[in-house]
Every structure is written in C-alpha cells, then in structure tokens.
Amino acid sequence: IVFRALKHLELHCLQRLVSFCSGNYTLRFPSLEQVTLSQCPRMKNFYQGVLSTPQLHKVQLTATDFRGRWVGDLNATVEQLYKEQIGYRGLKNLKLSDFPELINIWNRNPQEMLDFTTLEFLEFCDSNNLRYIFNLSMVFRLGQLRQMEIKRCNNLEQVIKEEGSITMVEEAITDNSKIINIFPRLQSITVESCPDITSFYLGSKGLECPSLLEIKITNCSNMTTLISTFSRDEDKESIIGDEVDNVSTFFSDKTHFPNLKELVLSSISIERIWLLQAFCSTQNLTTLIIEGCDNLKHVLSDSIVEYLQQLECLEISECKCIHEIISMKKIIKEAFGNRYLICFPRLNSLRLKGLEKVIGFCHEDYTVEFPTLKILEIESCPKLEGFIHNSMSKEISTDAIFFNNKVAFPNLEKITISHLRKAKRIWYNQLHTSSFSMLKELTVKDCHALLNIFPHFLLRVFKRLEKLIVTDCASLEEVFQLQVQGLDVEEKYMVDSQLKEVNLVCLPKLKHVWTKYHMRNISFESLRQVCIQECWSLKTLFPFSIAKDLQQLERLTIDNCGLEEIVSKNVEGSDEQEICFALNQLSFLMLWYLPYLTCFYPGKHRTTWPALKHLRMSWCGRIKIFGHEKSQIRHPLFLIEKVIPQLEEVSFSHDDIAMISDGRFVADLFCNVKFLRISCYFDVSAVFPISFLRRFYNLEGLDVVSCRFKELASFESDACEDTDMIITIPKIKKLKLDMVDNIRHLLKQDSPLDHICASLECLELW
Numbered sequence: 001i002v003f004r005a006l007k008h009l010e011l012h013c014l015q016r017l018v019s020f021c022s023g024n025y026t027l028r029f030p031s032l033e034q035v036t037l038s039q040c041p042r043m044k045n046f047y048q049g050v051l052s053t054p055q056l057h058k059v060q061l062t063a064t065d066f067r068g069r070w071v072g073d074l075n076a077t078v079e080q081l082y083k084e085q086i087g088y089r090g091l092k093n094l095k096l097s098d099f100p101e102l103i104n105i106w107n108r109n110p111q112e113m114l115d116f117t118t119l120e121f122l123e124f125c126d127s128n129n130l131r132y133i134f135n136l137s138m139v140f141r142l143g144q145l146r147q148m149e150i151k152r153c154n155n156l157e158q159v160i161k162e163e164g165s166i167t168m169v170e171e172a173i174t175d176n177s178k179i180i181n182i183f184p185r186l187q188s189i190t191v192e193s194c195p196d197i198t199s200f201y202l203g204s205k206g207l208e209c210p211s212l213l214e215i216k217i218t219n220c221s222n223m224t225t226l227i228s229t230f231s232r233d234e235d236k237e238s239i240i241g242d243e244v245d246n247v248s249t250f251f252s253d254k255t256h257f258p259n260l261k262e263l264v265l266s267s268i269s270i271e272r273i274w275l276l277q278a279f280c281s282t283q284n285l286t287t288l289i290i291e292g293c294d295n296l297k298h299v300l301s302d303s304i305v306e307y308l309q310q311l312e313c314l315e316i317s318e319c320k321c322i323h324e325i326i327s328m329k330k331i332i333k334e335a336f337g338n339r340y341l342i343c344f345p346r347l348n349s350l351r352l353k354g355l356e357k358v359i360g361f362c363h364e365d366y367t368v369e370f371p372t373l374k375i376l377e378i379e380s381c382p383k384l385e386g387f388i389h390n391s392m393s394k395e396i397s398t399d400a401i402f403f404n405n406k407v408a409f410p411n412l413e414k415i416t417i418s419h420l421r422k423a424k425r426i427w428y429n430q431l432h433t434s435s436f437s438m439l440k441e442l443t444v445k446d447c448h449a450l451l452n453i454f455p456h457f458l459l460r461v462f463k464r465l466e467k468l469i470v471t472d473c474a475s476l477e478e479v480f481q482l483q484v485q486g487l488d489v490e491e492k493y494m495v496d497s498q499l500k501e502v503n504l505v506c507l508p509k510l511k512h513v514w515t516k517y518h519m520r521n522i523s524f525e526s527l528r529q530v531c532i533q534e535c536w537s538l539k540t541l542f543p544f545s546i547a548k549d550l551q552q553l554e555r556l557t558i559d560n561c562g563l564e565e566i567v568s569k570n571v572e573g574s575d576e577q578e579i580c581f582a583l584n585q586l587s588f589l590m591l592w593y594l595p596y597l598t599c600f601y602p603g604k605h606r607t608t609w610p611a612l613k614h615l616r617m618s619w620c621g622r623i624k625i626f627g628h629e630k631s632q633i634r635h636p637l638f639l640i641e642k643v644i645p646q647l648e649e650v651s652f653s654h655d656d657i658a659m660i661s662d663g664r665f666v667a668d669l670f671c672n673v674k675f676l677r678i679s680c681y682f683d684v685s686a687v688f689p690i691s692f693l694r695r696f697y698n699l700e701g702l703d704v705v706s707c708r709f710k711e712l713a714s715f716e717s718d719a720c721e722d723t724d725m726i727i728t729i730p731k732i733k734k735l736k737l738d739m740v741d742n743i744r745h746l747l748k749q750d751s752p753l754d755h756i757c758a759s760l761e762c763l764e765l766w
Helices: 074-083 100-105 166-172 276-281 640-646 654-662 690-695 723-728 752-756
Strands: 008-012 026-028 034-038 050-052 093-095 121-125 147-151 179-181 188-192 201-203 206-208 214-220 227-233 236-239 247-251 262-268 272-274 287-291 313-317 340-343 349-353 366-369 375-379 401-403 414-418 425-427 441-445 452-454 467-471 478-480 501-505 512-514 529-535 540-542 555-561 565-567 579-582 588-592 605-608 614-618 649-653 675-681 701-707 734-738 762-765
Touching: 034 074, 206 227, 425 452, 512 540, 614 675, 649 654, 654 675, 654 690, 690 752
Parallel strands: 008 034, 026 050, 093 121, 121 147, 147 188, 179 206, 188 214, 201 227, 214 262, 247 272, 262 287, 287 313, 313 349, 340 366, 349 375, 375 414, 401 425, 414 441, 441 467, 452 478, 467 501, 478 512, 501 529, 529 555, 540 565, 555 588, 579 605, 588 614, 614 649, 649 675, 675 701, 701 734, 734 762
Antiparallel strands: 227 236
C-alpha cells in the first residue's frame, strides 16, 4: 500500500488506537515529512510489518514540538513513546474506566504518567480500591479542571484528603482566612452512588472553589457534610467535623463557593444544609433540589432565606422527617407591619412531593411572598392542612383551608395539589391582595376531604383560569359554586371566565359542576373541552344559563355517570317556548354508559351541530339517539338527515341499525363516515348486519362492541348473498372486536368478510 502524496499525518486524542494498521502489508510513505502523535496512550507500535518512510526523521508530540523524538525509525519511536507513557500526557478528557491500568497505579503516584495540568474533564467510576482520589499536591496541579464526576466507588471515603506536611497547606493560604483556594476553573462536581463516602474533603482548612456552579450529590448514604476538618496539634490529629448542637451540617463557614448556582442533594444523610455563616455559598444559588434525605427536619431557616434572593427553582421530595420547609429560628420584624415577612423575589417553580410529616411551608407568624412564582406543585403530603400552618394559633379557625391570606402568589400560573388528606377548602375567603389572579391551570387529585373547588365569593379572582383537572376527590360535591343556598350572588360585578378545558374524573359525591344559576353576570363562553367521567351522583351537567353560551365548545365527553339530563331546566322561561342550543363548534361528542340519561334538555328545544365530526355513543338506553324527519320519535338527540352527512365517526346500536335499514335515505348519506362502531346486539341468534356496511363507501375502521354474534362471515339471509353485493361492501384497514364473547370463528373461506378484510392492516381482539 503506497501513500504517494501524503506529507503530514496527525493522530490526536485516539484513546483506543493500538496501531496504524493491523494487516499483513507493505506500507510505503515516500513523501511523509511530519508525524504528530499525541494523547494516544494505547498505541504500542505504528506497524509491525514492512514500513518505509524515507523522508521522516522525527515524531512530534505537539504541533509546536519542532525538535520531536526519533529512535532510528517510525515504529521504534512509537514503541519508545509507549514505554514512557507519553500518550497520557496532555489529556484534556479522562475517563478512568477506559484505562483500568491507571487505576492499579493510582495509589502509588498517578502523576508519574499523567500530566494533570491539562485535564478539563475527569470521570472516576467503578473503582473499589481507593479510599480517596486526590491529595492536595495533586489538586494544586488541576488548574484547568472544569468538570468532575465520581460514580460507583464502593470504598471511597473522601474525594480529597489532606496528607503530608503542613508546610504545603500553609503556603497555599494567601491571607488569614484559613481557606484553601483550589480548582480555580472547576464548574461542576458530581458524586453518585458512593456508599462509604462521608465527605468530599477531609483536611485542616476550609475550601474555596471560586468558579464552581453546580454540585450534585446522589445516593451517598453515609455522607453528612461536604467538608470535614481536623486540627493539627504538633504531630497529633483529631477530627473536628462540622457539627453545631450535635447536628451535622452540609455547608459550614469553612465552605466558600461564591458562584454556586445549582445544588442537588439526593439520598444522603444530612441533618442540616446550611449554617448562617455559610451564606457565601448561597447568595447566587438559583436551583435547590433535595430528594430522599431522611434525616433532614427542615430545609431552610428563616435567617438564611435573605441570602437566597436569586433562587428560581426549589424542589423537595421524599424526605421522611421534614416537618416544615422554613424553620423558625430567628425572626426579623419588618418595620411596616406586625407580621414577619419572608420573600423569594425570583422563585419561579416550587415543588413539594412525598413529604410524610410536613405540616406546612412555614409557621403562620410569617407572611410569605412569591412575587414571581409561576408553578406550584404539592403532592403526597398527607399531614399538610395548609400551606402556612397555624398549629399554635388560637386567633382564627381556618377550618382546614389550604391557602390563607398570609401567602401571596400574584403571578402564579399553574397549581397542582394531590393526596392532601386534611384540606377541606382550598381558598380562604380573604386572600392576599392579587393572589391567584394570574392562575391559568389548576389540577387537584386525591384530596378526599375537599368539599368544593371555587366558592362563589372568589369567582372574580380566578377569571383567567384556562384549564381545570379534578380527579379522585371522594367528598367533593361542587366545583363552581355560583350561589349559596338561600343567598343569591348580587349582580354588581361581571365575571367573564377564560376557562377553556374542564376534566372531572372519579368524583363519587359530585352533585354540581356549576350550581344552578339564573343571573347573567357570570359567563363561561370560552369553554372548548369538557370531560366528565365516573361521577355517579351528578344528575345534570350544565345549568341553562351556562349552556346557552357554549358557542366555542369543541369536545364534550360524558362517560360512566349518573346523568339524567345534560342541560337543566330553565326555571324562568315558558314551557311552550322552543329553546335553541347552537353547538356551532362542537366536533367531538362522546356519551358512554349513561344508563339514566333521558334527554339533552327536559323542555321544548332543538339543537344544531354543524361542526360535529366524531360521535361516540353506547349504553345510553333511556335516551333516543337517532330519529328522522318523518318519524314520530319525540325529541331524538339527532336527526339522521341533518347530522350523518357531516360525520366521519359514528356509533350505531341494534335499534339504530334496524331503524336506518327500514328507512329510505339517499344513497350517499353515509359516504363521509370513515369509522363505524356497532354495539348492543344482545340476542344470541342475532346475525352480524354485514349488508348494512354497503352504505359506507369510504369506511376505514370497524369496531364491534358488546355483541353476541356467533360469526361475522355470513349475510343476514342467503338471498342477499351474491357477487355484486360483496363488491359493494367496503374494504377496511382496521377491525376491532371488543366483548364479542360468543363468536365461534372469525373468518370463513369465500365469505363476504374475506372481501372486507382484504386490505386489513390492524386487527384487535379484546
């Protein structure tokens, strides 16, 4: 193999490269003048076969290494560089797991092989032989290190341990602060799954990392502090540690990380995070995430909060002993009031989850302000009665109210609360000024003591709400309380709600989504989607005053409910006057298993559905779904001639199919239907209405649900079974059989179903 024109060859940072060529060839490089070889620690030789490089007289280690190295020929030079471990020098990125040979000599003196001065990224994983990784002399050479990751080192006790003469330590201190400045460019520290580690650093002085931005310590079950110190008394050493009042502290006054922005502590044994004297490591903190720290009783003290003015994200989860987020240690009274103010001026997101013993964010002696908070999530905190707890107060009884007037959320946009066992009401009747006025989304789950969501006196506050989700609240009776029994809301203000989406699921005692209301000053005209599922105490969905203005409603789902009517009776109008409900934007309607539903509206009315495309209906035995213009059926939900031509999806029961089969409808009435659902053939002698499918020219999908057909392959009568008939039946792409338990076989040879399924792409059997 001849490389005739090749003059320059550079091999750089190829950590797995063993040789240039492994085949049995003759290699010729007649023009090669320069070879640069760097950071290829496993390259034992260039080539073991015949090699010719007549113009080459040196191997450079860098582009500016003009002198180079040469031991007679290229192959001998590369072999010599390997013996001297030159390939490990100049590395910027080092993953020790890629070089097990390095781990074996690390305890002796890794600086013999490694040039630490160039390292920028270091990953140390899966080593069980070391009790510490760096001594101070090694640390002082890591001036370029930017990122450090230590993972799965089972016997590791510290990352850095001070050893040797005190002279080196004293020389590293430039003032009287007794703080050692290390890692001047280090930005990120990650320590993960090191079960024996007790601290990051063990030494006689404190540490400062001036550029450090991020600390992540996870799954280190014995770690109690970041820095452990010992005193040097002549030649005797004694561990001091970082304990105050016999409580170990993660950050002490010996820790200086002035630019720290993100702190993540997960599954470690800390009892306290900060001392007040450690404020220099908090002043630029933007993200604080605490997870699974079971010895922690509180996250912050009231005195440290004033040094967290840059905090933007606070997440605390799965900490079994936390009693409150902010403990009452030192209270500073504001001159303008008789309450104590705590403020998080930049906090954007607050999440509390799985805190078994927490009773509140802080005590009610504080007023707490979150002027920029947009997201609040509180989940699975079973002892939490209110965001601000009042266990020692006898001033007022808040009756297990979650948000009172001592907390301010002027810009909050999203709230999620779940698994709160004690809260009976979410809102106090006198909220802090402007609180919740920007709320757009509210999710409430598994709050079994809750009685209602929005009381009548707060409807104006939540007029910007766009999305509401309420699920699994066993005691909930009302969602929107438009009026109190015996007390009408005065018509002195207008509420134009921006609510677009409502999802209510599994609320067994729900009686009213909207309480009956006849005044015109409250409007829900912006509603786009309403979904109600498993609400068996609900008898009616929309009050008449709300239903009249559903011009924007696009999707309506009512599933497994005790509903008797969709719209309640207008108590003010005349029974003789016909009322029109114009659902002009509704494109999707699902009415599913509503055994008590008798009508859309109990009075004289008509409905229009000009945009309806998807109609899913089943198990609604008391209401007549379909009728036609000349039939005697009173108040059917739909007239076939009006609604069918626009549908793409439709559901028909046995009775519907019988009525349509007996009627005379134009041939293309069903031509737009692409998906058909057939249900409720309960007679064991019933025959699948296969000839009925002729009407659906463009059918793509067929569902057969809750039917007792023995087979799907035959025509209803032998007289209909001819070739022309089969040709007119559409070919479908999807077939689903759900609860068709009586079926004996699906296909018969040369049956009509062979034709129907000729283009089948998906078959589902349930």
